[in-house]
Amino acid sequence: MHKTIGIVAHVDAGKTTFSEQLLFHxxxxxxxxxxxxxxxxxxxxxxxxxxxxxxxxxxGAFTFNDSNYTLIDTPGHVxxxxxxxxxxxxxxxxxxxxxxxxxxxxxxxxVWHLLKKHxxxxxxxLNKTDREGVDLQDVVNEIRSSLSDDIFxxxxxxxxxxxxxxxxxxxxxxxxxxxHYMDAGYDEAMWLGALKxxxxxxxxxxxxxxxxxxxxxxxxFLEKLDLLTETNFVDEGEFEARVYKVRHDExxxxxxxxKVLQGSLYVxxxxxxxxxxxxxxxxxxxxxxxxxxxxxxxxGEIVAVTGLSEAAAGDPLGALVEKAEFGLIPTLxxxxxxxxxxxVKEVLRCFKMxxxxxxxxxxxxDEHVQEVHVHVMGVIQLEVLKQxxxxxxxxxxxxxxxxxxxxxxxxxxxxGYGHFEPLKHYAEVHLKIEPAARNSGITFxxxxxxxxxxxxxxxxxxTHIFERSHHGLLTGSxxxxxxxxxxTGRGHxxxxxxxxxxxxxxxxxxxxxxxxxxxxxxxxxxxxIKVGMNHIGRVLSDIQQASGSFEPPETxxxxxxxxxxxxxxxxxxxxxxxxxxxxxKGALTxxxxxxxxxxxxxxxxxxxxxxxxADPEYTSTSIFCAKGKGYPVPWYEAxxxxxxx
Numbered sequence: 231m232h233k234t235i236g237i238v239a240h241v242d243a244g245k246t247t248f249s250e251q252l253l254f255h256x257x258x259x260x261x262x263x264x265x266x267x268x269x270x271x272x273x274x275x276x277x278x279x280x281x282x283x284x285x286x287x288x289x290g291a292f293t294f295n296d297s298n299y300t301l302i303d304t305p306g307h308v309x310x311x312x313x314x315x316x317x318x319x320x321x322x323x324x325x326x327x328x329x330x331x332x333x334x335x336x337x338x339x340x341v342w343h344l345l346k347k348h349x350x351x352x353x354x355x356l357n358k359t360d361r362e363g364v365d366l367q368d369v370v371n372e373i374r375s376s377l378s379d380d381i382f383x384x385x386x387x388x389x390x391x392x393x394x395x396x397x398x399x400x401x402x403x404x405x406x407x408x409x410h411y412m413d414a415g416y417d418e419a420m421w422l423g424a425l426k427x428x429x430x431x432x433x434x435x436x437x438x439x440x441x442x443x444x445x446x447x448x449x450x451f452l453e454k455l456d457l458l459t460e461t462n463f464v465d466e467g468e469f470e471a472r473v474y475k476v477r478h479d480e481x482x483x484x485x486x487x488x489k490v491l492q493g494s495l496y497v498x499x500x501x502x503x504x505x506x507x508x509x510x511x512x513x514x515x516x517x518x519x520x521x522x523x524x525x526x527x528x529x530g531e532i533v534a535v536t537g538l539s540e541a542a543a544g545d546p547l548g549a550l551v552e553k554a555e556f557g558l559i560p561t562l563x564x565x566x567x568x569x570x571x572x573x574v575k576e577v578l579r580c581f582k583m584x585x586x587x588x589x590x591x592x593x594x595x596d597e598h599v600q601e602v603h604v605h606v607m608g609v610i611q612l613e614v615l616k617q618x619x620x621x622x623x624x625x626x627x628x629x630x631x632x633x634x635x636x637x638x639x640x641x642x643x644x645x646g647y648g649h650f651e652p653l654k655h656y657a658e659v660h661l662k663i664e665p666a667a668r669n670s671g672i673t674f675x676x677x678x679x680x681x682x683x684x685x686x687x688x689x690x691x692x693t694h695i696f697e698r699s700h701h702g703l704l705t706g707s708x709x710x711x712x713x714x715x716x717x718t719g720r721g722h723x724x725x726x727x728x729x730x731x732x733x734x735x736x737x738x739x740x741x742x743x744x745x746x747x748x749x750x751x752x753x754x755x756x757x758x759i760k761v762g763m764n765h766i767g768r769v770l771s772d773i774q775q776a777s778g779s780f781e782p783p784e785t786x787x788x789x790x791x792x793x794x795x796x797x798x799x800x801x802x803x804x805x806x807x808x809x810x811x812x813x814x815k816g817a818l819t820x821x822x823x824x825x826x827x828x829x830x831x832x833x834x835x836x837x838x839x840x841x842x843x844a845d846p847e848y849t850s851t852s853i854f855c856a857k858g859k860g861y862p863v864p865w866y867e868a869x870x871x872x873x874x875x
Contacts, residue, residue, distance in 0.1 A: 232530025233461055234300045234489065236317055238345070239327035240335035241306035244357040248327055248442035249290065249303045255449050256292035256299075258517065285310055285614055287317040287475060289532065291517040294456055300532045308337050308820075309611040312558045312590035313475075316543045318344050319554045320474040320489040320532060323351045323459050330369045330439065331361040334376045339758065339819050340558075342377050347557065351429050353455055354381065354437035360444055370437070375786055384438040384454045390422055400425055403433055422457075429458055463529035468549035469493035469501070473541045474532070476586045484586065485514070486538045488547060495527045501538065503547045511537035543589055558822060560590055560605040561753035561798045564612060565630035568602075572625045577602055580623040584615070598846050606632060608802075634799045636834060637751040637825050638702025639711040640665050646742020647869050649852040650733035652860035656722035657730035658873055659691055659738040662715040663746065669824035672696070675715040682874070683719040687731055691716050694735040701848050704748050706840040710825065711751070714739070718874055733853075740850035741865045750831040753798040756823035758791065759808075761816040766790045768811065776800035777829040797829050798822075 239245045253259045290301045302321065304314040318324070324345050328338060345352050356369050373381055380403065386396040400421065401408040407424055428434045436458065440447020470492040477485045495501070500509050514521040514534040527533040541547065544554035568577050578595055581602060585593040592605040606612055612629045619627050643664045650657045666673060674695050678688050699708040721731070757778070759769055766783060769792060773780050778796030785791070801820070808818050828834055842848075850865035863871050 231297045231461055232300070232463060232528075233297050233459055234302065234320055234322045234530075234532055235455070235459075236302040236304055236321040236324045236350075237327060238304050238314060238318070238324055238341045239306045240329070240332075240337040240341070241308075243306060243327040243329040243332070243335075243338075244442045245306055245327050246303055248325070248355060248357065248448065249301055251442055251445055251448040252301060252452055253290050253292055255452065256294050258290055258292035285313070287313050288518065289516055291515065294452060297456060298531075306337060307610060308340070309606070309608040309614075311337070311340060311607065312556065312560075313588065314341070315344055315556050315558045316474055318348050318350060319544065320472060321348075321350045322461050322530075323353065323455070325353050325355055325455070327355050327357050327442075328369065328373070330356045330359045330364045330366060333369055333372045333817070335817065335819075337819075339376065340821050343821065344557070346432070349432060351432060351459065352435050353384075353451075354435065355442075355447075355451055356437060356439035357442050359439045360441040360446060366439060373437070378435055380433065381435045381437050384436045384451065387425075387454055387457075390457065391418060392421060392425070397421060400428065400434065403428065426458055426460060430460075461530055463490075464492060465494050465528050467492050469495055469499070469547070470550040471495065471501075471547040472550060472554060473543055473545045473547065475543055476541070477534075478583055478587070482583075483536055484539065485534045485536055486541050487516075487532065487534045488541075489532045490527050490529050491550060492529050493548070494529065495533075495535075497525055501535075501547050503538070503541050503545055506540065508538050510535045542586065556590070558590070558607075560592070560607050561635050561822065562606050562608065562632035562802075563603050563635050564606055564632045566602040566604060567628045567630060569626065574600070574602070576623075576625075577627070580619065584618065604629075605635065608632075634752060636705055636707040636828065636838075637710045638704055638707050639709065639749050639751060640743065641747040641749050644742045644746045645717070645869075646738040646740070646745075647852070647872050647875075648734040648736065648738030648741060649854060649863075649868065649872060650730050650737065651855040652853050653855060653858060654725050655727060655730050655733075656720075656725040657687075657734035658720040659731065659734040660717040660719060660872070660874060661735075661738045661742060662717055663739065663742040664713045664715070666711045666713045668711055668826065670711055672700075672710060673713045675713060678716045678718050683721060687719065687721050687726075688716060690731040691719060691735050694732045695739075697732075700736075700739060701845060702748055702750075703743050703842045704750050704831070704835050704840065705838040706842075706845060707750075709739075709743070720874055736848060737850060737852055737868075740848050741852070741868055744850045744865045750828040750834060751825040752828040752834075754795050754823045754826045755798055755801055755820040756793070756795055757801070757821075758793045758819040759816065760786070760789050760791045761812055762789060765812055765816065766792070769808075769816075772804070772807075776804070795823055795826070800829075 237245045237249050285305055287302055287304045292299050302317045304317050326341060328334060356366065359366055382396055382399050386393040401411045438447055438451035442448060471488045471490045473486055473488045475487045479485055495510065497513055498509055500507050512535065513524050513527050515524055516534055544556060546553055581593045585591045590605065594603045596603060616627060640663065646661045646663055648659045674692050676688055695714055702709050761769055773794060773796060776796050777800055778794055780792050780794030783790040783792040805818055808816060851862045852868040853860045854863055854871055
């Protein structure tokens, strides 16, 4: 049986140390490393050793009882949370490490919500219980109030036999089981099967406790996790897999890590994805930084392959159709600064490799200002990127101050018209553009009749809508939260050629935006703050000054807890301030809460200084033809000139 388990946690909770113990106890490694000694098996990258944090989701392999395990140790720092989310999608179960000395911390809640989103069965290990002053019951109560009330102690299960209180715990959560218990009493095999099912369905969550550093409770935890988890992958049927990460080896070869979900994969098999068909040239099984080549991979396994030139994290392979959606997206953008002696093409080539490995970077070459931009979660990520470029590509870069990534939408429905007819070209497109639900992105509908525009050309319009992000008019930021409907269009049998509908579509979209009431959006945090009573007044005042909003504070235990929303722009550096005045004793959780209307649009628009009429990539002007020559028609006259009105 193949099982993939992930280790996730807030930074410094003890993930990597816990992982080392699992690998040691299962004879996968000969000696246990320590983060502070810079000799751990999984934090093998120089940058991880130097910083003492996990940056990359690396994997180990071990066998325990009758199961083959892949263990993924994920980053705990919020700046590298997209890397963690990409790993979550291929986990069969997750172990959330919580430092009993610190309790449920900010990033723990982010991790918890991600596991819920991807429906990953979850176990908790309460680490560092050997620390002086730790009250285990306090931590359990905090998990119950912050994460889930449906948790039970693994130590209530011994040799497959449940304690009476565990039986009651399960029965309370399943009416059928309760009736069975009342009628027939306890049957070991049936109740163990029911518990496994409830864990798999995330109805209940188990916790163990101990000390990873001192090797207390780790092996016992593994034995019970092994007992309570099972997978049912099948080697028969069509090949299905999902890409979970991309790396480049020391020779620059692109290596695609994937999880086989069904069927099998052999070297030299052709794999279909995103309309491409490519041959797998090598299959590798990684354990830490080392690998062995194999001839085949089977359902449930995580392997790495060479030969796939463009497959990206989240992509479905083979018969699998659905692409994985990632919710953790950067809210900051920074300019890459490099020495003129390094050619910009070389800089772009290297950053495109990094972009393949971390798609959230969204590396952009801005032709207009001749600059390379990257999208990031925070300043620690920029520091790490700087070192990665130096270590891997042997040149130095620095970064401009991170800037907020704004977006734009519209307030009311408009129709947009675009016409593109220079000599020997022809395309006309009519679009309806409507405001849509916040954080819904761009959606497309089509009510165009095939008598007006061929289905092939209708599909072209749809393709062009989604082939790139579109600029809003206020700041040139990405357009979002709109529904675009193709109303009608026209082509020409003889003169319509490649690219004509792209031009007409973009002009129609832009012409519609010219008539709309445009709205600037900014990223916001959903926050949760727990402080002592003596600090709550300061916190509420800070939130108001930051243009945030909050619900009336609640008291949990002895401390007030306040939740609400606040702009990233005004709160991105607040954690440092907060830690200072609470002496590190408060708890601040910041989760990306999507986009909302900007709190200071005039100020932002003025600071960015975008000129909508000078955007080289977009124009709202249509092109018509008369007397053998094309001529421009500005957006405010274009509608009257359209051929289909």
